[in-house]
Amino acid sequence: MKNTPVKSIVAIAIGAALFFVCGRFVAIPSPVPNTNISIQYGVLALFGAAFGPFVALLAGFIGHALIDFSYGWGIWWSWVIASAVFGLVIGISKNHVKLATEKFDGKRIVTFNIYQIVAHVLAWVVVAPILDIVMYAEPWNKVFLQGFVAALANIVTTAIVGTILCVAYSATKPKKDSLEKK
Amino acid sequence: MMNIFNYIERRSPIHAMTGASKLVCLLLWSFGAMSSFDPRFLFALFVLALVLFKISKIRVADIRFMLWFTFVFCLLNNLLIFLFSPMHGTEIYGSCHEIFHIAGRYTLTQEQLLYHLNVFLKYAATIPIVLLFVTTTDPSEFASSLNRIGVNYKIAYSVALALRYIPDIQREYHDITLSLQARGVEMSKKASLGARLKTASGTLVPLILSSMDRIEVISNAMELRSFGKNKKRTWYRYRKFTAWDFGAMLLGLAVLLISVVLTAFVNHGRYFNPFV
Numbered sequence: 001m002k003n004t005p006v007k008s009i010v011a012i013a014i015g016a017a018l019f020f021v022c023g024r025f026v027a028i029p030s031p032v033p034n035t036n037i038s039i040q041y042g043v044l045a046l047f048g049a050a051f052g053p054f055v056a057l058l059a060g061f062i063g064h065a066l067i068d069f070s071y072g073w074g075i076w077w078s079w080v081i082a083s084a085v086f087g088l089v090i091g092i093s094k095n096h097v098k099l100a101t102e103k104f105d106g107k108r109i110v111t112f113n114i115y116q117i118v119a120h121v122l123a124w125v126v127v128a129p130i131l132d133i134v135m136y137a138e139p140w141n142k143v144f145l146q147g148f149v150a151a152l153a154n155i156v157t158t159a160i161v162g163t164i165l166c167v168a169y170s171a172t173k174p175k176k177d178s179l180e181k182k
Numbered sequence: 183m184m185n186i187f188n189y190i191e192r193r194s195p196i197h198a199m200t201g202a203s204k205l206v207c208l209l210l211w212s213f214g215a216m217s218s219f220d221p222r223f224l225f226a227l228f229v230l231a232l233v234l235f236k237i238s239k240i241r242v243a244d245i246r247f248m249l250w251f252t253f254v255f256c257l258l259n260n261l262l263i264f265l266f267s268p269m270h271g272t273e274i275y276g277s278c279h280e281i282f283h284i285a286g287r288y289t290l291t292q293e294q295l296l297y298h299l300n301v302f303l304k305y306a307a308t309i310p311i312v313l314l315f316v317t318t319t320d321p322s323e324f325a326s327s328l329n330r331i332g333v334n335y336k337i338a339y340s341v342a343l344a345l346r347y348i349p350d351i352q353r354e355y356h357d358i359t360l361s362l363q364a365r366g367v368e369m370s371k372k373a374s375l376g377a378r379l380k381t382a383s384g385t386l387v388p389l390i391l392s393s394m395d396r397i398e399v400i401s402n403a404m405e406l407r408s409f410g411k412n413k414k415r416t417w418y419r420y421r422k423f424t425a426w427d428f429g430a431m432l433l434g435l436a437v438l439l440i441s442v443v444l445t446a447f448v449n450h451g452r453y454f455n456p457f458v
Contacts, residue, residue: 071251
């Protein structure tokens with residue numbers, strides 16, 4: 001399956017819309033303020049694995065910015081950028097997971113999850129807190145705790161939701177050598 | 183269906199402006215407000231934002247819910263900062279004027295109060311402008327505005343598409359939830375967190391699969407119409423800039439310039455420091 005540019009544009013749009021809907025209406029609050037247990041990263045992880053880094057980066061960026069816009073609390077750029085970073089990193093997994101052509105099981109599930117863990121740690125424990133400190137001069141221990149909680153919650157949710165979604169999506173794609181000659 | 187972006191149609195000079203100039207103003211303004219920690223400057227921005235609100239004919243009653251939400255968010259954030267770093271102000275301003283001791287490592291200092299004032303004012307200076315942008319800009323004009331300020335039109339178009347499909351996806355999500363509930367799946371707070379996560383992904387699977395089909399359908403339709411063939415495209419919502427538009431962009435630029443001047447020449451840093 002070749003990804004035409006038009007298809008990427010549409011994938012960005014639908015990815016951002018899904019990210020928005022999941023983030024805005026399916027949020028489950030966590031004990032730490034300003035931090036939700038958010039299943040939208042599971043969706044973004046699927047888009048990354050299926051369409052690659054470019055699509056997931058922009059879908060995360062646009063989706064997150066739209067969420068911030070719709071709440072009216074101002075755009076929290078540091079976290080919007082962190083979402084984009086997550087999309088970028090998980091998107092790199094596309095060539096290793098091969099959702100469209102190979103069966104998504106065992107080794108590939110592990111690969112996918114290693115990617116999502118690395119992506120979440122990078123996004124929430126590195127990028128978001130550092131940008132918070134640089135842009136908003138917040139105390140480092142507060143932003144790193146928020147980052148740790150966000151990373152942990154997101155890793156768990158993505159491991160559950162993202163994996164289920166990838167299995168379901170992969171099952172709908174015809175696999176290489178799925179036809180046998182008799 | 184609930185209007186998520188809260189666009190409120192009124193007749194006012196601010197509504198009549200193009201989305202592009204408002205977006206430029208918003209970005210410059212928020213960048214200016216973000217980089218400075220000078221309470222005098224931030225307070226002036228807050229007052230200016232209130233004046234703009236008056237001009238836009240948007241009433242407080244229209245946005246009460248969003249204001250409330252933001253206020254709680256801001257309060258929690260401040261509380262968290264104090265809990266984690268009660269001496270953050272002292273670290274920033276390099277001095278310590280104690281007001282009174284609370285308990286343990288918690289001491290209230292003038293520096294800390296000034297820092298919290300700054301954080302509060304930062305919200306007060308930026309939130310009204312964001313709200314103003316959201317309530318006075320038609321979402322469908324937003325995409326053409328993005329293109330106008332230099333974003334590639336394909337990306338701008340995908341923002342437009344996202345805005346177009348959010349209500350559809352929302353409706354579909356709602357339908358799927360209802361049909362699951364009709365089959366007796368527990369989705370309310372009564373279920374445990376793990377169970378809710380599991381049902382949430384159960385809802386997501388059909389939603390995602392139908393969205394993947396949607397991607398095929400939309401991109402085929404767009405390809406049939408030769409989307410992306412040319413370097414530029416025109417927009418149905420395109421409007422010419424008026425004096426108000428230039429005014430708004432100049433205002434944004436002025437805010438950013440003042441912020442830079444304050445940082446570079448007046449305060450010699452991002453913080454206004456009255457303690458030295």
